Amino acid sequence: MKDIILKAENISKQYRLGQVGTGTLSHDLNRWWHQIRGKEDPYLKVGEVNDRSTKGTSDYVWALQNINFEVERGEVLGIIGKNGAGKSTLLKILSKVTAPTTGSIKSRGRIASLLEVGTGFNGEMTGRENIYLNGAILGMTKKEITSKLDEIIEFSGCERYIDTPVKRYSSGMTVRLAFAVAAFLEPEILVVDEVLAVGDAEFQKKAIGKMQDISKGEGRTVLFVSHNMAAVKSLCTKTIMMENGRIVFEGNTNEGIDYYLKSNEYEGYRGRYVSEPTHKKSAFISLSLVDKENEVRTEFGFEEEIAIIIKIKIGEEALRGNVGFRVVDIKERVIFSSDVKISNFVDKEGECEFKVLIPQKILAPNSLKITFIYHIPNIAFIDYLADCLSFEIIETGSDFAQYPGLDFGCVLLDCEWKNLSN
């Protein structure tokens, strides 16, 4: 049997948009009048899906709608989604900061949250006093804190400053101290939101390591909300992807991250980009991705030849410049760059067109973006077009076709294998 520690049933949360004013008062009175007569809240029926970018007709939106999930003991659940997808609202409900409009959450353990670090930190008090205060706010007793005080101070790495008021701390030190307190909390369920966005690399690594210890070694359950896919990937055993207040994906972390990345930016690929005709003397005019027949395309097979057609305007000063591009994949990993001297090809001003051939059977099946740079090396940028082309290499039978979802690198190289045993 699964050991379910947390269960969310039909969680929904409605928010009223706009400002609190006389309109709110009339709605309150109306709601109260319905309540007296034993009727349902009239405003629960209205409300729209929460999409930040579209204009709605109603003053009410559903920040969360019909959220159902279960978390097992010892599981690290990642919650990902765009800004405004409802992640933080969900965590707020989980940590009892606000109540859901409908539905219920049942829990078998204490939940402590780390929604934003430094909660209740008082600048006037010393680090030590703040450890006690913060710990108590998070639900520890004084005795518990005293027994862990040394460990907390050591983990935070702020030993030197521990008796200095926190207002003298750098923001990084404050975060370290706050995370240290929370890391030594002993709730059965720990809720973490975006803490790792701050702090230096060394501390982030430490924090992730600590969270892994918490979930693996001590069997603690963690709910982790982040935009940092690397952190989600290394920590979470299961992932929920949210969109407009609903759960759109639930399951394996790797698949969840792919889902997130795809839905985020790669809604459509762009095979051709035409720059605005500018008054600049030197600039990109147009860029396109073409196949062997010079047709613009955005999807290429693994074994296909890919070419980039670059059309530029060359002014006088740009004659000593370079044109180059950089290819990055969906996880923002840079795969390769290419750069040429313009003077190798032309020696006078005017328009010029280049064709760049990208060798086939090297780029691994992936979603890719290209950034173009037109520059005088180490002196000036003439033109810069970030992520202006995007395309996909489709799996058409590489050696790794049998392992879908596995990350086997950005490029596939035909390595030579030899048998030495004979």
Next chain:
Amino acid sequence: MFCKKRLFAFSIFFCTGKILLIVEVKVKKALQENSFKMNNVNDNKDWLFEITPKNKFFSLNFKEIWQYRDLLFLFVKRDVITVYKQTVLGPLWYLIQPLFTSVTFTIIFNNVAGINTGTVPPFLFNLAGITVWNYFTACLTGTSDTFKANASIFGKVYFPRIITPLSVVISNLLKFGIQFIIFITFYILYCFKGASLALSPLVLFFPVLIAVMGVLGLGLGMLISSMVTKYRDFSYLVTFGIQLLMYLSAVMYPMELIKNKIPAFGWLVEYNPLAYIIETSRYMLLNVGEISILGLSYTLIVTIAIFFIGLLIFNRTEKSFIDTV
């Protein structure tokens, strides 16, 4: 023959074995079902807590508050520590305010307006009233913006919200204590100067009176803080209302006086529970005025009523105030 027998025995053995096996499977199944059922039962019973949209009508979790007692203590400590930080005069501010107010009141109400305080020096009379009154206002103003002032903490972390107003009431006791020491100092000073002062034996009940005052301030503060979350109008009402309320609470005059001088408005003071507390505390400390059992019982009932109404509304608000604050 032997072979047949053996076979027979074997087949019996085999059969029983099979039966045993079947029985075992059945038992296992039953057990499984049972455990499944039990698990279902567990599903409903075993939960530590449940987060739902609405509170029950009155749900104050005393056990939870007790668990967070260290937090209460730390909040009080924080208030005490941080209040004098970066001030030159520090706790002296606590002394300056009541002293200057008493002096002003003495000049205006006793010297100019000619209110008679009997055998008690007017300054001491006013100081007693102001000290007690100050505790009430500190509690009320401190608690009445609980939700607004702590929105940033409340928005991130859960703990029983009532801890915050409780800590305000307790840490203000300290402030009251300092101001009360001033009162005692002046009391002794006036005694040496030969004023005829006497404590009432009822002074033993003075702490109870102060507790009632604190509870009243807490109840009213919780009530107002809940309403401030949505409609800020109430916070203006508090600053303005407290000023007016002081004139209705017999702070700078004996209760008797208003009844005699303006009987038409005397009921305003008579129905004000605060007036009874201040009048009684002056009776206890200075042995002036009167003590009214009826008035005190009325005060007690009103205090308890306000406290529970405040608690009720506070509890209802704490669940989702963060959406409206």
